[in-house]
Amino acid sequence: MAPDAGLLTAAVQVRGLVRRYDERAVLDGVDLAIAPGEFVALLGKSGSGKSTLLRALAGLDSDVTGTGELVVPAQVSVVFQDSRLLPWAKVLDNVVLGLNGARERGRQSLEEVGLAGRENAWPNELSGGEQQRVALARSLVREPELLLADEPFGALDALTRLKMHALLRKLCAAHQPAVLLVTHDVDEAIVLADRVIVLDQGRLVAQEQIELAAPRSPADPGFAAVRARLLDALGVSL
Amino acid sequence: MSATTLPGLRTAEQTTPVVRRRRLGPGKPIRFGAALGPLLVLVLWSIGSATGRLDQRVLSAPWTVVTTAGDLIADGRLQSNLWTSTQRAFIGLGLGVVLGVALALLSGLSRIGEALLDGPIQIKRAIPSLALLPLLILWLGIGESMKIVTILLGVFVPIYLHTHNGLRTIDSRYVELAQTVGLSQWDFIRRVVLPGALPGFLLGLRFAVTGAWLSLVVVEQINSTSGIGYMMELARTYGQTDIIIVGLVLYGVLGLLSDGAVRLIQRRALSWRRTLAS
Numbered sequence: 001m002a003p004d005a006g007l008l009t010a011a012v013q014v015r016g017l018v019r020r021y022d023e024r025a026v027l028d029g030v031d032l033a034i035a036p037g038e039f040v041a042l043l044g045k046s047g048s049g050k051s052t053l054l055r056a057l058a059g060l061d062s063d064v065t066g067t068g069e070l071v072v073p074a075q076v077s078v079v080f081q082d083s084r085l086l087p088w089a090k091v092l093d094n095v096v097l098g099l100n101g102a103r104e105r106g107r108q109s110l111e112e113v114g115l116a117g118r119e120n121a122w123p124n125e126l127s128g129g130e131q132q133r134v135a136l137a138r139s140l141v142r143e144p145e146l147l148l149a150d151e152p153f154g155a156l157d158a159l160t161r162l163k164m165h166a167l168l169r170k171l172c173a174a175h176q177p178a179v180l181l182v183t184h185d186v187d188e189a190i191v192l193a194d195r196v197i198v199l200d201q202g203r204l205v206a207q208e209q210i211e212l213a214a215p216r217s218p219a220d221p222g223f224a225a226v227r228a229r230l231l232d233a234l235g236v237s238l
Numbered sequence: 239m240s241a242t243t244l245p246g247l248r249t250a251e252q253t254t255p256v257v258r259r260r261r262l263g264p265g266k267p268i269r270f271g272a273a274l275g276p277l278l279v280l281v282l283w284s285i286g287s288a289t290g291r292l293d294q295r296v297l298s299a300p301w302t303v304v305t306t307a308g309d310l311i312a313d314g315r316l317q318s319n320l321w322t323s324t325q326r327a328f329i330g331l332g333l334g335v336v337l338g339v340a341l342a343l344l345s346g347l348s349r350i351g352e353a354l355l356d357g358p359i360q361i362k363r364a365i366p367s368l369a370l371l372p373l374l375i376l377w378l379g380i381g382e383s384m385k386i387v388t389i390l391l392g393v394f395v396p397i398y399l400h401t402h403n404g405l406r407t408i409d410s411r412y413v414e415l416a417q418t419v420g421l422s423q424w425d426f427i428r429r430v431v432l433p434g435a436l437p438g439f440l441l442g443l444r445f446a447v448t449g450a451w452l453s454l455v456v457v458e459q460i461n462s463t464s465g466i467g468y469m470m471e472l473a474r475t476y477g478q479t480d481i482i483i484v485g486l487v488l489y490g491v492l493g494l495l496s497d498g499a500v501r502l503i504q505r506r507a508l509s510w511r512r513t514l515a516s
Contacts, residue, residue: 060414078418084411088433088510097429098421122510142419 010071011036011146011178012057017068019052019061019202026052027066028202036145037176041189043234044199050182053199054078054150057180073145073178077138079152083131085123085138092119095138102141109137112174113167129160133167140175147177151184165191186230190223191216198233206233298480303487306480315469320488323454323465326382327492330389331450337390338397338446339439345398346405347431359398367391367449368456380461385454392453396445404438405431437511440504447496451489 012034019027026049034040044050055061056070058078085094096106110116113133123131132152139147152168153161169192172179183189189196190210198206208230212222268274280300286292287299298306310316341359344351371388378384408431416426458467466485473481 058418060417076418080411080415082411084415086412086415086430086433088436089429098416098419098425124510138419 009036010034011038011073012180013069013071014053014057015069017053017056017066017070019049019056019064019066021064025202026064027056027068030068030199030202030204032197032204034146034178034180036178039172039179039181039192039194041181041183041193041196042199043183043186043189043196043230045234046184048199049202050199051150054148054180054182057146058148075142075144076146076148077140077142077144077177079132079135079139079147079149081151081154083123083128083135085131085134087123089123090119091115091121091123091126091134094123094134095141097138099141106137106141109141110134112140112171113137127160129156129164132156132164136168136171140171140177143175144177147172147179149179149181151182153185153188154183161188168192186227186234187218189230190226196226196230198230200233200235206230294479295477296479298478298483302480303483306478307484307487310469310481310484316484316488319464319466319469323458323467324492326385326458326465327389327450327454330386330453331393331446333386334390334393334446334450335397335443338394338442339401341394342398342401342405342435342439343427343431346402346435347427356402359395362391363395363399367395367453371456371460375460385457385462388457389450389453392449393446396449397439397442400438400442400445401435402438404435404441407438408434437508440500440507443503444497444500447500448493451493451496455489 010033014030014032017027017030018025030053042050057072092106095109096102107119110119113136115133153164193210196208196210197204208226212220216223284300341355345355374384374388378387412430416430455467458465459471462468466488470482470485
């Protein structure tokens with residue numbers, strides 16, 4: 001086999017990935033490479049297979065049959081749509097869940113997401129946005145090489161969402177993980193990602209390299225052009 | 239400062255007065271209402287005894303019961319019997335809790351464990367543990383071990399059932415989380431399974447405590463030579479209803495105290511849930 005430069009440097013390497021539920025191919029031959037530190041947003045309609053792809057990368061699809069080549073880094077963190085904090089564990093215990101002697105790092109992580117001083121709160125005492133920030137701290141304290149996020153801001157209100165976008169950008173700049181963000185929000189994808197890919201019926205059908213200047217705003221004409229192309233790929237005609 | 243009236247507020251005075259509707263609910267709670275019923279019973283009992291309507295051989299007068307309790311305390315019989323009974327109940331309860339939790343973990347965390355254990359325990363559940371007494375007496379005699387095993391058998395079933403149920407109903411999303419953060423099997427049990435099953439366990443414990451006292455009453459009336467039940471059984475042969483009443487009151491107080499203790503533990507251990515409820 002010919003040596004492949006991409007395979008040597010990529011954080012994530014997916015080739016010919018097929019996943020089936022009862023004979024129905026949810027992923028039908030997906031090829032994807034993500035470079036270290038690259039932020040990729042994955043767009044797709046409901047049922048397009050985006051969550052299946054993320055779960056395959058997270059190793060959470062043992063109940064599904066499939067084939068294909070899948071290379072992921074050793075340290076992978078997942079942020080779910082719900083914060084998935086253990087309600088019976090204090091905030092700091094949630095952050096350092098399963099890590100030994102990491103309480104000091106956990107505290108720093110909470111400080112990074114703006115929750116210093118809330119270490120001993122119960123998750124139920126926090127707002128939805130704060131809970132999701134704890135979930136981010138829990139992911140980042142593990143210094144992941146790959147961060148998988150499955151619609152992490154889907155359950156938040158619009159204002160909190162904007163704040164979380166800024167926070168996620170800051171955290172990714174500081175920690176430099178490769179990121180795969182699954183979302184159905186086109187603007188969110190363009191604001192956050194280096195590259196946006198579109199999944200439709202189990203296949204990647206489009207990708208856009210986003211090269212807009214740093215404070216990306218939907219008011220930017222370049223933004224609108226990218227947005228139009230992505231919406232088109234999603235089958236939404238305006 | 240001058241008060242200003244908003245023009246809109248004036249309209250409130252112009253509307254027709256609100257018709258007060260008849261209240262459909264039970265109304266305001268009565269102060270110390272919970273004590274009224276028992277107090278009434280006590281009063282009727284006192285009147286019955288004082289007027290001689292209630293035969294002393296059927297039911298001793300309340301004041302006789304009180305003085306008898308005083309005498310029993312003075313000669314130490316009450317304390318020593320109470321101590322023996324409490325000891326039996328607690329040893330049986332403790333062993334039953336350990337057994338119930340261990341079986342719930344084995345059966346809840348492994349399919350083989352479930353296949354082997356759940357069936358027999360469900361069968362055991364269908365048989366009242368007191369029905370096993372004849373067999374237990376044949377196997378273990380009439381000594382302490384028979385008494386403790388009987389209590390244990392009554393205790394472990396509710397503990398097992400509720401802990402197992404609590405364990406099985408832990409949200410699968412937390413299991414998924416445990417996988418993604420790479421928890422070890424032991425950490426998974428310690429951080430997710432046990433705390434997740436705790437509400438179920440504590441509910442089981444409340445049933446278990448009640449069950450422990452129930453079994454205790456029965457075993458203490460069979461060939462015992464000590465304990466509250468023995469004290470009452472002895473009183474029966476001499477027709478001393480006052481001592482029997484003292485025993486009943488003791489059982490009642492013990493039951494209330496232990497249930498209160500479990501509820502206290504519940505509140506403490508589940509304080510993360512209280513933030514939701516309050």
